[in-house]
Amino acid sequence: MNTSYDVKFFEISRNKSSKTPSHVVRWSVARKRSSKTYRTKALAESFLSDLRQAAKRGEAFDIETGFPQSMIKAKDARTILEFVTAFIEMKWPHAAAKTRDGMSDALATVLPSLTKERPGRPDAETLRTALRKHLLLPESKRPAAPPEMAQAVRWLRSASLDLAALNDAKTVRLALDALALRLDGKAAAPNTIARKRAVFHAVLEYAVELEELDANPLHKVKWKPPKVTETVDPRVAVNPRQAQELLTMVTYVGGRGRGRRLMALFACMYYAALRPAEAVGLRLQDCHLPLKGWGRLTVDVSRPEVNTKWTDSGNAHEERGLKHRGRDDVRPVPIPPELVKILRQHIDEYGTGEDGRLFRSERGGVIASTAYTEVWQDARQLAFTPAQVASPLARRPYDLRHAAVSLWLNAGVSAPDVAERAGHSVDVLLRVYAKCLDGHKDVANKRIDDALAA
Known part of the structure; x- marks a missing residue:
């Protein structure tokens, strides 16, 4: 991969040549211009923000595709787990510690439900530990995994569903049903469900940004979360x-x-x-x-x-x-x-x-x-x-x-x-x-x- 740190960004522009409204993000890497078109300005602004953040944290950009390394890793992901770990790598540098903890907590709840039926499935607590203490940390921060955890990590990597499976409403419903429950099988608090759903939604929106999904599949699923209590007792x-x-x-x-x-x-x-x-x-x-x-x-x-x-x-x-x-x-x-x-x-x-x-x-x-x-x-x-x-x-x-x-x-x-x-x-x-x-x-x-x- 031929990379460069010479990156420049341009203002988002309205695509006037198209019959349907769309917005174009333009940037250059080593003076080679790149662009992406989005249906809404909000999606275009979100994508441009991700590019800017990658540049701020010192990522090299691929001259041919115009993408930073973190995005290339996400676009190369074939399974949901691979995509999520790339998402974590992208979000980590600019996220507060509490936000990192919340992302890990939510995704460690969702990911075990997005797996294939494979023999040797570890118990729920072991899977959660493997995710929280290893897979859902950036590679540079992952500690050496003890044997039991290493086995759980291997199982999760082999059993993770293909990213394309998220286009299926049944798959997305599995994730929603999982985040509605605690580890002991009891119903989670409404505020907890809302917080975890927001993290899952952000992951799917990132997949839409990178055109790995045509649309956020959460919007197609008729699933009503419990009512969140916002008022102080x-x-x-x-x-x-x-x-x-x-x-x-x-x-x-x-x-x-x-x-x-x-x-x-x-x-x-x-x-x-x-x-x-x-x-x-x-x-x-x-x-x-x-x-x-x-x-x-x-x-x-x-x-x-x-x-x-x-x-x-x-x-x-x-x-x-x-x-x-x-x-x-x-x-x-x-x-x-x-x-x-x-x-x-x-x-x-x-x-x-x-x-x-x-x-x-x-x-x-x-x-x-x-x-x-x-x-x-x-x-x-x-x-x-x-x-x-x-x-x-x-x-x-x-x-x-x-x-x-x-x-x-x-x-x-x-x-x-x-x-x-x-x-x-x-x-x-x-x-x-x-x-x-x-x-x-x-x-x-x-x-x-x-x-x-x-």
Whole structure:
């Protein structure tokens, strides 16, 4: 293959010579021009984006075909498994660690269903392990497979259906039915099904882009997924008195003063509605903490936790930008005097890390979710009655954020202001927290009574 890194891209143009609307992607490799025509502008833009990403990550382009190496690998794929592994290679460099984990989780659910009947089929758990720990990683990151896993890998490669089988609606339905179930055979949660279906849909769209499939076969299958619940359950939101009781009890649990070290972390989730990953990444330089009055947090970093095999650094926490925002975006969050006081006391007692981080483990590392979740569950046992402990009330630390946003909305703070503080769009905010708005039914009932009495 004769390759080059001299790649130039041109604007997408409308194909005026065709009777039916279409759009042309044009680019050149070593001054040799290439083009592809798509029926819709969206498909053309998606293909051009893939080309640009390949160039950004330093891939060589084949001069003859004009395609980057990752696309050639996908176009050369003969089985579904080969195509999926090429898809993973293409997506990996620009995907967040959580996204990589989600892709692997979804495809490890789907791929075992897209296989032929072959003798020696490993059990479901072994197949999933072989996919998650080997095949659904880029080749450069795959560890040496132990004998049992190596056998499962060989079976998956030999049994994988041909890529063309995805044109058959029955094949696609097998995949959909698989992602609707957990490994134990029970029904998966609606949100899980929707997330996994979205990954499978993206794989099929990539096959359409590369003209390996004429159209996305998911659109031909009449398969209705369970309804996804987007709204927050109002039962999880604590009131201010309960929140204060929980924060107090946190300081009494955990060995070696662990709970006391974490109280301010939980306070940021409640008083500032920070996501746990945002609170974990908070630094001194992000905080304006005056002696009197309201302060401000300038949030620009998130440290989501994920298995080390999905990160580039090999660390369990990968520094990322804010959720739903650009990498360099920041979110200013005004904080009440109560939180200002808590943070000042925390800094006086524990100081900060070399990078300015406020919250660290006893050894100075990034706080693991298992550590603060364990403390949280112990605090619930002390702060709540047995009935409340068994209820959804503040079951997870994340529910403190839900309680904060619910409090702000019910206090009459405008939706745009709440959305800005919480890092949501207004429409998402009102949709997600619709059930947490109190008192509006009483107002509506009063207005109806007045109208009936008129």
